[in-house]
Amino acid sequence: KKTASWLYRIHPSAVHRPFRPLIPSPSHLVSAFHPGSPHVSLTPSQLRWSPFDLPRNGDKVDFIAGLRTVAGAGEPSTRHGIAIHVFTANVGMKKKAFYNSDGDFLIGGSIFHRLRLALSKPCDRILTQLARLPSINFPLIPCHHSTVPQHGRLDITTEFGPLMVHPNEICVIQRGMRFSVALPDGPSRGYILEVYNGHFELPDLGPIGANGLADPRHFLTPTARYENAKVDWHIVNKYVGQLFVAEQDHSPFDVVGWHGNYVPYKYDLAKFCVINSVSFDHIDPSIFTVLTCKSERPGVAVADFVIFPPRWAVQEHTFRPPYFHRNCMSEFMGLILGDYEGKTGGFLPGGGSLHSIMTPHGPDAGAVDKAITGELKPVRVAEGTQAFMFESCYMLATTEWGLNTCQKVQDDYWKAWAGIESKFDPAKK
Known part of the structure; x- marks a missing residue:
């Protein structure tokens, strides 16, 4: 299946300084799960975890620093395998963007809030074999500076526009897409499923027919919203399990319009x-x-x-x-x-x-x-x-x-x- 998107930006995304290893790098982020690795263990026993701790008062932990890997298989350099992470955070990513070269993130969780929706369009990425969604106009909207979460909303700024991920919603941030996470409700906790090969899509419905399970029209994608600001930003990249950082003198979220079907999206589980x-x-x-x-x-x-x-x-x-x-x-x-x-x-x-x-x-x-x-x-x-x-x-x-x-x-x-x-x-x- 062909997937691609065109982004119309103020600056080319190549305009940044060279990458260097991120120091300090999260010590509990694992991407390779070979049986001989000192970072993993094998057990067939049934396992259950009590709720993972939110950051302590006084600690400032953003989405990147709060990533913790629980389990997985394979490794990303061969583009084969998965990883299961949890995240806990209590501060937003200040002038910092993240993108993952290793795979797609499915982010989920969240509790109790039901507030405003920051999206406007159904997602034409999910999935062309089930539905052909109508073409969409992508307005150019200037903005002021303004993936399953289990506790607290995630206000995610992507290159394609904003995603406000509410309780009981999921979002998918695909390989290579830059994003930044703010926490409008304070501390947040959630789960991430990362796949190294392939992409998420709707399951084949078979004898069910045309209707049932998750409907393509309920998947939402962002509307373009750009920042035209000359200010220092840090771009963090996960590449073969290692984190690297590069600096640039402008916002990475300077996309004034886009079209295509390789996009981030979100879904409300209540619509299943x-x-x-x-x-x-x-x-x-x-x-x-x-x-x-x-x-x-x-x-x-x-x-x-x-x-x-x-x-x-x-x-x-x-x-x-x-x-x-x-x-x-x-x-x-x-x-x-x-x-x-x-x-x-x-x-x-x-x-x-x-x-x-x-x-x-x-x-x-x-x-x-x-x-x-x-x-x-x-x-x-x-x-x-x-x-x-x-x-x-x-x-x-x-x-x-x-x-x-x-x-x-x-x-x-x-x-x-x-x-x-x-x-x-x-x-x-």
């Missing part, structure tokens, strides 16, 4: 159209896929972004929670708000869990008891909550920070299943 069983059986979570990054093997994803939204459960003669299973995908889950339907405690907003390939997992003892004893009548599921999953065909390694340094791993997570009692009765036929 749920598909589910209305008769019996528990359908695989692939029905909740918002975006996918396809691999070279048909039907196998480098990474899927999956959500578990509020919906009705009406199945008869069915154990309704996610069933116990082992599968061929790695599953990292996070919680934006509320309580996850498959757990009755311990899985909290701002935390996470990782279930590796072929490691058994499923609902905890409390969720099992509730499902077995509850009446199978139509009920609302996941009301007031939003959990999500980064799912990948890769076998993930966990970073030293994720396993030890962060001190958030729940050592007793295995006990979530210890209280499940056998209901087997050989006398019953």
Whole structure:
């Protein structure tokens, strides 16, 4: 698929001083996950993290300094693999822009706020095989100086214009796009899925047909908004996992207009159209896929972004929670708000869990008891909550920070299943 964009800027983006290594560089940002690396560890055990700490009062941590890698596979120089990061920040990026040469960022999270929308146009990048969106005029708007977040909005300035990412929204910043993050609500926390190969797109709908899941018209892209200011800026680049910085004497956000289909975009998860069983059986979570990054093997994803939204459960003669299973995908889950339907405690907003390939997992003892004893009548599921999953065909390694340094791993997570009692009765036929 051809993707490209033309940007009409005041200064060529090549006008900057040479790059040099960024010092100090975030020590917990990892991009290579070879088994022999001292920065990663391998374990098939089920892992769960308590909420990751926000920066301490008195510390000034921006989006770049607050990046922490939890797990991943592969490495970016071969453009093969993924990385899962969390970020915590309490200050904006002052006269500093960031771009990633290694891959695309899917940024998600956020809690409780519902404020103004800084976008105006549906995204024609998502995806041409599903919809042909109408052509869009890109106005030239002068401005005054004015990616899943879990806590606090992200006010993201991109070369294409502004993206205000609210609670329960995601944004995708694709490879090479410069952006800067401000924090209008103070401290912020969230999750990032980085893919080294391919790009995110809508999943194939197959027998579902034309309507369902995430609709292309609900994806929004920025309107061009330029800064024409002669002021010093720092441009930070992530290149093969290392951070480099260059200085320039003008704003990198000096684009007065653009056209194309290689763009940043955002999506409100509340607009997801749920598909589910209305008769019996528990359908695989692939029905909740918002975006996918396809691999070279048909039907196998480098990474899927999956959500578990509020919906009705009406199945008869069915154990309704996610069933116990082992599968061929790695599953990292996070919680934006509320309580996850498959757990009755311990899985909290701002935390996470990782279930590796072929490691058994499923609902905890409390969720099992509730499902077995509850009446199978139509009920609302996941009301007031939003959990999500980064799912990948890769076998993930966990970073030293994720396993030890962060001190958030729940050592007793295995006990979530210890209280499940056998209901087997050989006398019953």
